[in-house]
Amino acid sequence: MALPPVHMKARKRFGQNFLVNDHIIGQIVDAINPKEGEKLVEIGPGHAALTRPVLERAKSLTAIELDRDLVEILKHDPFLKGLTIIEGDALKVDFEKIEGAGNLRVFGNLPYNITSPIIFHLLSQRGIIDMHFMLQKEVVERLAAAPNSKDYGRLTVMTQFHANVIPMLIVPPSAFRPAPKVTSAVVRLKPKDLTDEERALVPYLNNVTTTAFSARRKTIRNALSKFFTENEIIDMGLDPIIRAENIPVEKYVELAKAIKYRDKV
Structure with missing residues (x-):
């Protein structure tokens, strides 16, 4: 196993868990399938467990890292030739201004505590071809959920409106140092080519899903009465006695359109 340097400990405030299992690393890199000439961006490279093998194939890579001490280690790593580092918070990065924007491929081991904000931030950006993320397994299950299941929720609807969700592989806690208390999974998100009109629906879709799922035990007759x-x-075409988790994504889009139309008239 390729263990992280002993002088750098994982920091709880950054939600750091470093991937150390070479077999799992190889599976993830194969799933990403990076190629030379592609515009790849890694969020949170940590100790470069994925960075190095991706660079070997792609020859160039941009990494976004918030931890200053890790940035210094990455900058001086002789095996990371071709790496460009953006020091900062991925939530504040405008991906549409990164070199190669329009054809970006994004990947990373996302901290559990900021998974949803980062995914929503990236889905709001244009020009990302695909994303590969290691997330908490239950989050991946929520992203990929179908209606009529307990995992189906606002995160599901908002993500599936923006992208196709493809679960890839399971990653056990033993693959990390320190080992987290949860099982992880890798997911592929392929953003849809949304029109400007569809993008304009996002605030309304967010509003109706937030309202519906905040009262998910109520019938939609009551939950969406406002x-x-x-x-x-x-x-x-909806039965008023069904609940939020019974409404498919396309019907939520219809509801959002109806609310948007009302705002205009």
């Missing part, structure tokens, strides 16, 4: 009457819900 937006729609019972007859309006029926007119949109």
Whole structure:
């Protein structure tokens, strides 16, 4: 196993767990399948467990790292020729201004505590071809969930509106140092080519899903009463006694369109 340098400890405030299992690392890199000439961006390279093998194939790579001490180690690593480092918070990076924007491939081992904000931030950016992330397994299950399941929620709807979700592989806690208390999984997100009109729906979709899932035990007749009457819900082809988790993504999009139209008239 390629262990991280002993003089650098994982920092809880950054949610750091360093990947150390070479077999798992190889599987993840194969899933990403980086090629020379592609514009790759890694979020949170840590001790470069994925950075090095990706660089071997791609020859160039941009990495975003918040931890200053790790940035210094990465800068002086002789095996990371071709690496460009952006020191800062990925949540504040405008990916549309990174060199190669329009054809970016993004990957990383995301800290569990900021998974959803980073995914939402990236999905709001244009020009990302695909994303490969290692996340908490239960988060991947929520991203890929189908209606009528306990895992189906606001994160599911918002993500699947923006992208196709493809679970890739399971990663056990033993693959990390220190070992987290949860199992991880790798997921591929392939952003859809949304029109400007579809992107304009996002605030309304966010509003209706937040309202619906914050009262997920209620029927939609009650949960969405501030937006729609019972007859309006029926007119949109929905049974008013179903609950938030029973509504498919395409129907949430219809609800968002109805709310947007009302705002205009």
